[in-house]
Amino acid sequence: MNAARALVKCLEKEGVTSIFGYPGAAICPFYDELVLSNSSIEHILVRHEANAGHAASGMARISGKPEVCVATSGPGATNLITAIATAYMDSIPIIALTGQVHSEQIGKDVFQEADMTGAVEPFVKHSYLLKSPKEAAELPRIIREAFHIAATGRPGPVLIDIPIDVQLEEISFSVDDYQPSSKAPPEIRGYKPSFSGNKLQIKRVIDAIAESKKPLICAGGGVFARNAQTLMQQFAERADIPVVNTMMGISSFPSDHRLSCGMLGMHGKQLPNRALNECDLLILLGARVNDRAISPSNSERGFKVIHVDIDPAEIGKNLPAAIPVVGDIYAVLEQILELLPKDLGKHDEWCNYLLGNKTGANVVIKSSFDDSDDNNSSEEKNVVSPKEFYGSLNKLLPKDAIVTADVGQNQIWTANNIQLGEGGRFLTSGGMGTMGYSVPCAVGAKRGNPEREVVAICGDGSFQMQFMELATMIQHGINIKIIIMANNRLGMVRELQKLKYQNNLTAVFLDGSPDFIKLADAYGINGEHISNNKDVDKALTTLLASKKPYILVVDVDAEERSIL
């Protein structure tokens, strides 16, 4: 068989069920074999290559294994770069397959040639270029390595660039002999991620927790990377430690839990930031101390830091760690739970101080909007107040829903106010802050778990970076719901210009935007446009009841703040 067919078969063996892509001349042999080999893999035709990457990312975050995006050489491949960089920043395992020009023409600047391994070098965990047909037989090994590298250690994107003649090369390959990477991890000399934590450091962790009066757990995206949510909750409960989370860590701990403090950082609420400022022991679990989450000045406050991360380079990079624990967060939490003394005292004083009299499920989370000194004047202005809106959404949305947020005010509102329970997931572009992520991510997430309600929340700015994917949703029957928070502004930039640039509002007005309901209608999608608080409940009920894609446009005040 040719290498292209071997590639298809290897992907099947790796458990790939859906791939997201966009064809072109240099990747045609692969597309040919998808059909000729009667592949079980469903190909989802996105309407822009970046969205293929974002969709693979959304699917991988839900399926918990690497997912695949495909593009052709040149512009198709370069369009993938933003998605690859987005996945890299958030440590999401995706495999990017790109066609490349004929191997003999590489370096001659022929039509649709781009040096992809060179271009993505800063944004991939690893990359491969099969330089000549002689290397075609290496493809199965490379696929196994790519899945292994993407999924293990600190997850991340891997790119495989395959010239058209290499795809067409006949190789001897037996499908039955191919062992998927998860069952038969390849031996790679330079790649040996650590698994369990150093025993001595674990002992020091236990001692530090026992000594601490005001400990705090900070949960990051790494918790999801190893599906360690339940273990983390057991740890927090047994050691009686309040939990804050980074943006990437949202939904790793139930919002209504008595120990839940919410998202910390520059865009976070008061409670989690107060917790950070006043704790005496900070336990970072799979969080890399991004500047928006923990400012360097925090390190001068004198709390002790335990940093658990699988990537040794993150430990001590942005915050000095007294106790570094390099390891798989799942394994490390198991080690900690095993050694944690049974008679460990409670931290009643600290917990009561932070979390007041919150008890059990009756807790009412203080909305960030409560901090606002504005009186709610939304009714007069014919707009919906975000506070009302998220209140209704939290009431009506299933607790195990998947919610994606874009970038801008919609992201901060959602991050601070969405309340999800066990199994619920919040997905957003945390590190890169990539506009246009929410819809394709939701498309992928829905494929990752078709049973779940998937809702994408974006702004009227970011929606216009991704609405071409409405066609993808219709074509492939992907029933996600989209909520557009509309204020005819690039709201986050407007806010920044107001606060830091003397209100010199420049290039933030979205005049010329279409009527989104008419646009949805053009795609055969139903929707509703609301501009009054009293319509929120009914509109959300209709949206959630819909068995098909649905769009809800919510008018919000242009003066609304994200940091409330």
Next chain:
Amino acid sequence: MSQANHNSNNNNKEKHTISALVENNAGVLSRISGLFARRGFNIHSLAVGVTEVPDVSRITIVAEGDDYVLEQIAKQLNKLVDVIKVRTLPKHGSELLSRELMLVKVSCTPSERQELIAIAKINDAKISDVSATAMTLELSANQQRLSAFEELIRPYGIKEIARTGVIALQKGATSLNS
């Protein structure tokens, strides 16, 4: 910014020699040089060559930075899949064997020839090429000796210099493979 967190006592920027065994792949050098560029690490010299294992190369990097930077360099290098092993070599000459090869072409009239030959001899430099008006000398030594030698022959008129960059091994029986 990140360095601001770190103990200011460590702020003395020193030269460090880092030795790495890497896969002998196309692209490995660009991965490493790209890493140094985008993380803002300063490289003084970088030398690559094959090793006793056919598909493994050794890269010797001399870089400048404080302890924080040095730690980050080693950790970030280790993250590259093509990098098999990284070690920061000891700083002191008593533990470190460090060499660089220099070729220096110097102006030389027939009357100056004997003088230059004598200087070369004292310094263990080889005379690699002689022409009517120039002489090319070859010296393998540590960086201090190369610099001293360069100063010594500068008065004759240096036409051009080529240096390989430092290669180094730790003294004693230990090796990076072990």
